[in-house]
Amino acid sequence: xxxxxxxxxxxxxxxxxxxxxxxxxxxxxxxxxxxxxxxxxxxxxxxxxxxxxxxxxxxxxxxxxxxxxxxxxxxxxxxxxxxxxxxxxxxxxxxxxxxxxxxxxxxxxxxxxxxxxxxxxxxxxxxxxxxxxxxxxxxxxxxxxxxxxxxxxxxxxxxxxxxxxxxxxxxxxxxxxxxxxxxxxxxxxxxxxxxxxxxxxxxxxxxxxxxxxxxxxxxxxxxxxxxxxxxxxxxxxxxxxxxxxxxxxxxxxxxxxxxxxxxxxxxxxxxxxxxxxxxxxxxxxxxxxxxxxxxxxxxxxxxxxxxxxxxxxxx
Amino acid sequence: xxxxxxxxxxxxxxxxxxxxxxxxxxxxxxxxxxxxxxxxxxxxxxxxxxxxxxxxxxxxxxxxxxxxxxxxxxxxxxxxxxxxxxxxxxxxxxxxxxxxxxxxxxxxxxxxxxxxxxxxxxxxxxxxxxxxxxxxxxxxxxxxxxxxxxxxxxxxxxxxxxxxxxxxxxxxxxxxxxxxxxxxxxxxxxxxxxxxxxxxxxxxxxxxxxxxxxxxxxxxxxxxxxxxxxxxxxxxxxxxxxxxxxxxxxx
Ligand SMILES: Nc1ncnc2c1ncn2[C@@H]1O[C@H](COP(=O)(O)OP(=O)(O)O)[C@@H](O)[C@H]1O
Ligand SMILES: [Mg+2]
Numbered sequence: 001x002x003x004x005x006x007x008x009x010x011x012x013x014x015x016x017x018x019x020x021x022x023x024x025x026x027x028x029x030x031x032x033x034x035x036x037x038x039x040x041x042x043x044x045x046x047x048x049x050x051x052x053x054x055x056x057x058x059x060x061x062x063x064x065x066x067x068x069x070x071x072x073x074x075x076x077x078x079x080x081x082x083x084x085x086x087x088x089x090x091x092x093x094x095x096x097x098x099x100x101x102x103x104x105x106x107x108x109x110x111x112x113x114x115x116x117x118x119x120x121x122x123x124x125x126x127x128x129x130x131x132x133x134x135x136x137x138x139x140x141x142x143x144x145x146x147x148x149x150x151x152x153x154x155x156x157x158x159x160x161x162x163x164x165x166x167x168x169x170x171x172x173x174x175x176x177x178x179x180x181x182x183x184x185x186x187x188x189x190x191x192x193x194x195x196x197x198x199x200x201x202x203x204x205x206x207x208x209x210x211x212x213x214x215x216x217x218x219x220x221x222x223x224x225x226x227x228x229x230x231x232x233x234x235x236x237x238x239x240x241x242x243x244x245x246x247x248x249x250x251x252x253x254x255x256x257x258x259x260x261x262x263x264x265x266x267x268x269x270x271x272x273x274x275x276x277x278x279x280x281x282x283x284x285x286x287x288x289x290x291x292x293x294x295x296x297x298x299x300x301x302x303x304x305x306x307x308x309x310x311x312x313x314x315x
Numbered sequence: 316x317x318x319x320x321x322x323x324x325x326x327x328x329x330x331x332x333x334x335x336x337x338x339x340x341x342x343x344x345x346x347x348x349x350x351x352x353x354x355x356x357x358x359x360x361x362x363x364x365x366x367x368x369x370x371x372x373x374x375x376x377x378x379x380x381x382x383x384x385x386x387x388x389x390x391x392x393x394x395x396x397x398x399x400x401x402x403x404x405x406x407x408x409x410x411x412x413x414x415x416x417x418x419x420x421x422x423x424x425x426x427x428x429x430x431x432x433x434x435x436x437x438x439x440x441x442x443x444x445x446x447x448x449x450x451x452x453x454x455x456x457x458x459x460x461x462x463x464x465x466x467x468x469x470x471x472x473x474x475x476x477x478x479x480x481x482x483x484x485x486x487x488x489x490x491x492x493x494x495x496x497x498x499x500x501x502x503x504x505x506x507x508x509x510x511x512x513x514x515x516x517x518x519x520x521x522x523x524x525x526x527x528x529x530x531x532x533x534x535x536x537x538x539x540x541x542x543x544x545x546x547x548x549x550x551x552x553x554x555x556x557x558x559x560x561x562x563x564x565x566x
Contacts, residue, residue: 059406107331
């Protein structure tokens with residue numbers, strides 16, 4: 001209460017708990033998202049991400065705990081008014097045109113007609129849908145539909161944006177466009193709450209990530225710190241012009257395991273720097289050309305797997 | 316923000332929702348099937364061969380068409396939206412649950428009130444006179460809203476299959492039509508038949524229409540109107556209460 005004035009949290013969640021019948025879907029989930037942050041909410045399927053988003057967007061009620069959106073209780077009209085939502089499996093109205101869908105959303109947020117038209121126009125252009133704006137959404141491709149649905153979340157110019165797996169199953173162009181738009185929105189100071197199981201996406205977009213597993217938060221930190229805290233294995237990735245037997249590589253000093261990935265090998269090691277030198281020397285000595293060589297630290301994906309796999313291994 | 320401003324704001328958003336429903340549903344099957352084809356076939360089936368005078372027949376036809384059309388889409392909008400995966404986003408916008416429900420009812424109401432012009436024109440060409448067009452218009456507006464609200468009650472079970480809801484709705488629609496004095500004027504029904512008729516809102520609309528077209532109804536107009544308003548209030552309250560419980564289970 002007392003800190004309403006200088007409150008710089010866009011989302012505050014404490015001890016949020018939700019049961020479906022007997023099943024505990026989320027268990028005392030707590031976290032805070034600062035205004036202007038892009039917050040990644042990561043977790044395997046069934047972890048409780050969508051349940052959390054639905055509570056925060058006022059679509060379902062929690063059984064206990066508190067969720068505040070810009071200090072308003074989640075579900076309150078004032079909270080909804082400043083929120084844009086892209087639900088996990090949402091569609092546009094397929095019998096209406098893309099243009100009508102955007103105007104409909106704008107009207108539901110009480111945006112004045114002139115402004116609504118202007119924003120719809122701008123968004124349709126930005127989303128690459130302007131030429132098809134008067135066609136029924138039925139006739140759109142999946143990527144076009146998903147871009148439109150993002151537009152529907154943005155047309156009210158929300159301060160806080162909830163996106164539930166926005167790029168899952170999208171074609172490369174649409175998902176790139178979406179990432180670029182999210183980065184731009186973040187530069188404009190919007191707060192973005194993004195659930196995903198795409199670690200690259202989280203790594204590129206998020207200031208802060210929370211990892212949820214089986215309804216419980218298991219880690220909250222910056223992607224970089226999560227990565228560094230993971231006692232994962234370092235590795236060197238290398239590809240050659242010409243063929244090399246993996247057994248040969250396995251015998252090089254410092255290599256603990258060799259994995260073949262398409263046209264390259266990944267060599268796990270505790271001493272990646274030394275191994276890189278060894279590899280270069282070896283190639284020179286046998287006259288092999290190196291096409292590419294990369295030293296890899298544990299990825300966010302490694303962090304994610306190590307934080308969630310114990311619970312996950314029996315699945 | 317004052318309550319009044321908030322109320323106006325939500326009401327405007329209800330109208331937005333109603334317009335969306337109309338744009339989506341006017342061309343779809345239910346309106347045409349339940350609003351036009353069904354009443355006409357039913358009516359022909361029951362009146363051919365009987366010599367009911369037009370001023371008794373047209374009120375029944377009007378009531379039946381109004382009833383079928385106003386209840387044609389309101390039962391299926393919510394399950395349809397849930398199935399089409401548009402409901403969750405609608406629920407996340409700054410509108411109250413009541414605003415959504417009212418919007419859906421308004422759309423259905425407009426279909427019902429709009430199509431009632433057809434049987435009225437038929438009646439006029441058959442030489443019917445309407446004692447007081449203003450009162451008839453008021454009765455059509457109130458009743459269409461009442462029936463639309465009833466239709467919405469049918470959509471409260473948490474099923475997302477429009478066909479299931481249609482079955483539930485049909486199971487109520489047909490009995491209502493048969494017990495409301497559509498084919499047989501109330502005065503000619505036995506007492507037990509009249510008692511059953513009084514639990515149907517359609518009865519009161521048809522009674523008003525007979526009063527205005529035939530010159531004589533069974534009940535005073537005021538009673539008819541009060542009954543329709545009372546039914547509307549009950550349907551609205553039941554719809555809102557039940558939807559509040561079942562809506563979150565749809566997504
Ligand atoms: N409406 C529901 N009824 C019953 N169980 C549900 C319902 N929605 C989700 N669940 C269950 O709750 C768990 C969390 O689901 P969800 O929040 O959708 O996970 P995520 O989005 O992380 O994949 C899952 O085990 C899912 O099966
Ligand atoms: Mg999910």
